[in-house]
Amino acid sequence: MENITQIPVPSLFNPYDPNAASTETPAEAKNGHPSVFYALLFQNVSNAKELKAKVIAGDPELPQCVMVNPALVLSSFQLQTACSRAYMNQAQNNMKTKTILSEILFSLSPSLNIAESMKLFGLSDNSNSIFVLVPSADDASVDETTINKLKNLVQGDLSPAHSFSDLTDLKLLKKVYKLNDAVDQSNTVLEDLIVGGIATKGFL
Amino acid sequence: MTLLSQGAEARVFKTSFGLKEVCIVKERFRKTYRHPVLDEKLSKRRTILEARCLVRAKKCGIDAPAVYLVDPVKSLIYMEFVEGETMKAFFNRELNDHAKRNEISTKIGTSLAKLHNADVVHGDLTTSNMMLRAGTESVVFIDFGLSFVSNLTEDKAVDLYVLERALASTHPQSHVLLDAILASYFKDVKDSKQVLKKLEDVRLRGRKRDQTG
Numbered sequence: 001m002e003n004i005t006q007i008p009v010p011s012l013f014n015p016y017d018p019n020a021a022s023t024e025t026p027a028e029a030k031n032g033h034p035s036v037f038y039a040l041l042f043q044n045v046s047n048a049k050e051l052k053a054k055v056i057a058g059d060p061e062l063p064q065c066v067m068v069n070p071a072l073v074l075s076s077f078q079l080q081t082a083c084s085r086a087y088m089n090q091a092q093n094n095m096k097t098k099t100i101l102s103e104i105l106f107s108l109s110p111s112l113n114i115a116e117s118m119k120l121f122g123l124s125d126n127s128n129s130i131f132v133l134v135p136s137a138d139d140a141s142v143d144e145t146t147i148n149k150l151k152n153l154v155q156g157d158l159s160p161a162h163s164f165s166d167l168t169d170l171k172l173l174k175k176v177y178k179l180n181d182a183v184d185q186s187n188t189v190l191e192d193l194i195v196g197g198i199a200t201k202g203f204l
Numbered sequence: 205m206t207l208l209s210q211g212a213e214a215r216v217f218k219t220s221f222g223l224k225e226v227c228i229v230k231e232r233f234r235k236t237y238r239h240p241v242l243d244e245k246l247s248k249r250r251t252i253l254e255a256r257c258l259v260r261a262k263k264c265g266i267d268a269p270a271v272y273l274v275d276p277v278k279s280l281i282y283m284e285f286v287e288g289e290t291m292k293a294f295f296n297r298e299l300n301d302h303a304k305r306n307e308i309s310t311k312i313g314t315s316l317a318k319l320h321n322a323d324v325v326h327g328d329l330t331t332s333n334m335m336l337r338a339g340t341e342s343v344v345f346i347d348f349g350l351s352f353v354s355n356l357t358e359d360k361a362v363d364l365y366v367l368e369r370a371l372a373s374t375h376p377q378s379h380v381l382l383d384a385i386l387a388s389y390f391k392d393v394k395d396s397k398q399v400l401k402k403l404e405d406v407r408l409r410g411r412k413r414d415q416t417g
Contacts, residue, residue, distance in 0.1 A: 008222035013205075013229045013280055080222045084273050092277050183265025183318070192270035192284070196259035199271045199282075203252040 004142065005164075007037040007076055007133065009083045012091070033087040033100075034135035038142060039079065041070065041131055041167075045156035048127040054153075055123060062153065063146040066101045067123045068108065068131040071169035072176060074191055079133065081195045082107040096202075104133070110177050110197045120176060129167055130154065213250075213349060221272055221282055228269065230254075232279035247279040250349065255281050257324055257351035264322030266315045267342040286344050291334035295375050302380075308336065309381045311343045313388030316367075319345065321394050325359045327351045329367035331374055357395060361402035362411055364389070369411075 045051075054062045073079060086103040089095045097103045097114055109117030123130060132150055137143045151158060165187065174180050177194050205219040214232045221227035232247040234240075251274065258281075261268045273282040289297075291312070298304050312334065319326065326333075327350030335344040354360075367385070371378040390396045 010220070010222040012275070013217070013219065013231075013278075013282070077223050081272060084222070088273065088275060094277075179263075182263050189262065192262055193259065196255075196262060196271040199274045200252070200255050200259055203255070203274060203276060 004147075005039040005041075005076055007039055007079050007083060009033060009035055009037060009080065009087060011035075012084070012088060032091060034137075036136040037079070037083055038134045038136065038147070039076065039131055040134065040147065040150065041129065041159045042154045042156040043129045043159045045128050045130055045154060047155040048123055048130070049125040051130075051154065052123040052125060061149075063143075063149050064101065064135060065146070065150065066104050066133040068105065068133060069121055069124065069127060070129050070131045070164075070167040072108070072121055072173055073131060073164055074168050074173060074187070074194060075164050077191065078108070078194055078198070079131075081198045083133075085198055085201075107198060107201070110201055112202060128156075130156070218285060224272065224284075226285035227272060228283050228285050230281045230283065248276045251279045251281060252276055254348045254351065257348040257353070258283065260322060260353070261319055261324050261345065261348065261351075264318050264324070266318050267337060267344045268348070269344070269346060286335050286337060286346065288335045288338040288344065290332050291336060291343070292331040292374060294336050295331060295381065299376075305381065306384050308341075308343070309384035310388040313385040313390075314392055315343045315345065316364075316385070317389045317392035320360045320363070320399075321392070323353050323355045325352055325354050325363050327363065327366075329363055330370035357398045357402045358406075358413075360393075360399050361406045364399070364403050365406045365411060368407075 051062075051067065053059075055067060068079070083104055085107040086095075086100060089103060089107070090100050095103050097106050102114075102118070105121050106114055106117050108121045111117050111120070132154070134143060134146055134150070173194075174182075174190070177197055179185075179190060179193055182189065182193055205217055208216045208218050208228070210216070214230050217229045217231065219227055219229055232251055234247075235243050238246070255271050255274045258268055258271050262270065269284040269286055271281060271283050274280070275282075291308075294308065295305065316326075316329075326345060326348065328347060333345065333347045335346055336342075337344050352359075364386070368382055371382050375381060390400060393399055
């Protein structure tokens, strides 16, 4: 599957507690979430409006996935952080949105406004490229049926997804993450700041 | 997962984090000597404050570890593993290379001025809490555990005073290092005159302010 970028979702750190009753060591602790997300990039998409309606309606035809606007994605690590944050919120019963998939989208956004976050980071009626994040099956393998379903649903070309920054709208990205006043504007620092923003969002 | 170091406040582990092969996890562990409710509150608040200061420091253009994830419930911060040596190790190794020591000290002063200009007070400036990044040789400030945001010249002056004392107690010929650091610091810092004046006050009276009267 050369067209698919993998986004690992690492299991969260479990400090060793000498006072805990359980003898389970941290390594044995179960993830409780998919270990990998597959990022598929569709370009020249012609039916974004239809797809958006399906996502909003929770159409059963649509497989479990998150559709992200690639203009606001700088790197795969940014997506990983958002996924980690979302699953952490889920594990701690701290979710701000109704499902884990919408929580991932919401986590990506620096805004605390859910509707605004969905509008910016999700599909819009005239999107012509889309990142689709698909959670792995239990054994971390690619879920072929899901991907085939998506290929049928999305009218567009599946492209190699390794070129994250090619589709990034840096100007918009900086505006959304409020990075215009950052002193160092190199891509690595921007990534660090975006990830830091995702990590600290909502904590005062 | 390996334990890198442990202090009175937290433990630092090295582990991996998905796409990042190495990652640091700083855990504020439970203090059994404190009331559980208070303990939880303090740990949570300090964890969040530290993470926010780290991000703020990064934003003002100084080099600091990137924050990957914050877990306020378990009091964890996942952050970048910085490859390199501590400033303490560097200064002790390069005892005789004065030009090099001077160059790095100047860098410390410039970075510290940037940090203070963004109103971030580090709170625990020592040569063990600074690193020299391998490759780029940039000065990395670490351990923002005692940091806070303040625009008072008093806080900034105390920050410098802490550094001064730390240098004096860890490095021979510390005044040479200090002079280079302060020279570049006062060149770049806002309100340099007021900070310098405050620093002189602090030197006379020590870190704590007189509470009498």
